[in-house]
Amino acid sequence: MAKLPLEGIRVVDITVIYAGPFATMNLADWGAEVIRVESIKHFQVLTRGGTAHPNQAIVSDPIRTGGIATYCGRDVSFRPWNRWTLFNAHARNKLGCTMDLTQPKGIEMFKKLISISDVFLESNAPHVKENLGLTYDVLKEINPKLIMLSMPGFGGTGPYKYYRALGVHQEGFIGHTALRGYPDSDPSTTSTVYHADEAAGATAALAVLMALYYRNRTGKGQHIDMAQAEATMPHLGEAIMDYTMNNRVQESMANRMPGAAPCGCYRCPREDRWVNITVTTDEEWQGLCRAMGDPEWARDEKFASRLSRENNQDELDRHIEEWTMKHNHYDLMYLLQNEGVPAGPIIFEDDAYTDPHLKERGFFQELTHEECGTHIYPGLSFKISRVPNSIRRPPVRLGEHNEYVYKELLGVSDEEYRQLEEEGHIGMDFLPEVR
Structure with a gap:
């Protein structure tokens, strides 16, 4: 079997929610060893669910769809953080370990991992890496060839630098939300989409490839400052240029398109x-x-x-x-x-699974997850003729590869490993008090 293009590239991933994990999924799909670093002492809301210990009655409510209801089988009785569909949708082909980055020992282990890695991605507001002492200026002293990509909502400079934002806020900020919907409605009726997350995630993966190509030529690492909002704004290029060239602000037009009629x-006859x-x-x-x-x-x-x-x-x-x-x-x-x-x-989703075109192309792939069971997952985004490829690993569980990361990569002894477990660095379950 042909070697995947990114084999031999190690990526450290502390991204959250959707855009960042989508970026690292694209790198993992094509051979990069992506190591997702999390903490059993801190639950990042909307990354592995709405809360570490969700209420079964709420999740089971048949009226609810999407979001909090999308746990596998609507069952949150055991390790619900490994069962949330939004996380599992972009957690394939990755490895996972746990470290407490609020403690000196956790930072020590993390920096050791950075020293033997090629790429580091983070998608938090800038103050997070600053408070942890994990800025590029610090990490490049440990690993001069490191490529670090930071992808906060609004970038690493400017008056909005420290503002927190999800995709919905970025879409509103760049004008995407105002262009969706019907002419006789206002933005409050516009449904939430994940366009900004996917656009930013794909752009981040591309940016990493550019930096890797540059490093191959020069031997030098570098920092990538990527604002998620700016990565999405070019998708509205026509509307933006219409204003700059014609001083005209485009308005929402439902499903219509300028230059097309009908x-x-x-x-059609059946409902929906x-x-x-x-x-x-x-x-x-x-x-x-x-x-x-x-x-x-x-x-x-x-x-x-x-x-x-x-x-x-x-x-x-x-x-x-x-x-x-x-x-x-x-x-x-x-x-x-x-x-x-x-x-x-x-x-709808159920139609997609039976669509003859997608079936013939082999887009969907069956995966078995140790805690969720066997299900059909969306496949790879594209095919390369000389590099046959498929999903190699199911969605990563919290701390699933702790032993590999600590013992094989970081050289931790069995005794040190047990001590790190006792100190709350290593585990596969969020602590009971974590919410």
């Missing part, structure tokens, strides 16, 4: 069945008309050009939905794609 999400249709050219419009059976209304002059269709989208949408309500969403995709019209069904 463009929208149209209902929809199809997306986008027409950007007259040729695609003609294809849509053929698919609909060349209805008489489509010959009206008000629909003859893209501009006239844009000016009459409300009426156009009503006509199209009268047609889509008679057909299955998948059948509409096949019919429209055959006519050269971009179209696709709106599907």
Whole structure:
């Protein structure tokens, strides 16, 4: 089997919640030895769940969906921190150990690990690494070739440097939230998405690769200051440039898109069945008309050009939905794609697992987790023709690889290991008092 591109690269990971763990997952997927460092004395909210010891009655409530309810099997009776789906979604292919970084011995062990590693990622507000004494200026003295990536919400400089932020705050800050939703609604009705987390995570992984490439050429490590909000802002490039070039502030437009008509999400017969249709050219419009059976209304002059269709989208949408309500969403995709019209069904998670295209490509992969059992997981984001690859490890459990990290990598003796356990550095369970 071909060697994975990042084999031989060791990454120390203390990132939290979503963006940072998503970044290190991408590195781990392609061979990096990612070691996730956590503490049994401190629970980072929204990283391994909402709390270390969640209430079973709340988790079992059938009305709740998402967030606190997404523990495997809705069961939190044993080590719930290893059962939270958001964490497990991006914890594959990693190793895990525990250290108490609030104690001198924990810092000593951590710095020793840094000395034999290539990359260090952290996603906390800047004051965290400053208070712990784990800034790049300190760590580069231990390991001059170290690549350290810091990815707080708003970066390591500027007036917002110390502000705390989740993806939802970053999306609001850059204008993403204001552009979502319907024209007659305000941002309070806009649902939460994880766009900023995924955008920042992917960008962070790319930044690490750039620094590794630079180090291969020069032998020098460096610090990467990456603001998660700034990593996401280029995704709104059109809206930003429309303002800088035309002094125009774009507004939310639901599922429509400038330059396309029709463009929208149209209902189909069954409940919660929809199809997306986008027409950007007259040729695609003609294809849509053929698919609909060349209805008489489509010959009206008000629909003859893209501009006239844009000016009459409300009426156009009503006509199209009268047609889509008679057909299955998948059948509409096949019919429209055959006519050269971009179209696709709106599907839910259960549909995705049975979608014939994803099944044929082998996207989903079955993994067995020691505490969660065997389930289907989303697979790798891309394929490389000369490097066959798949998920090699299930989501990492808290402290799962303590012995490997301490004894094999750090050279700790059995006696020292037992002492570190007694001092609260090593374990696989959060302490009972941790909330």
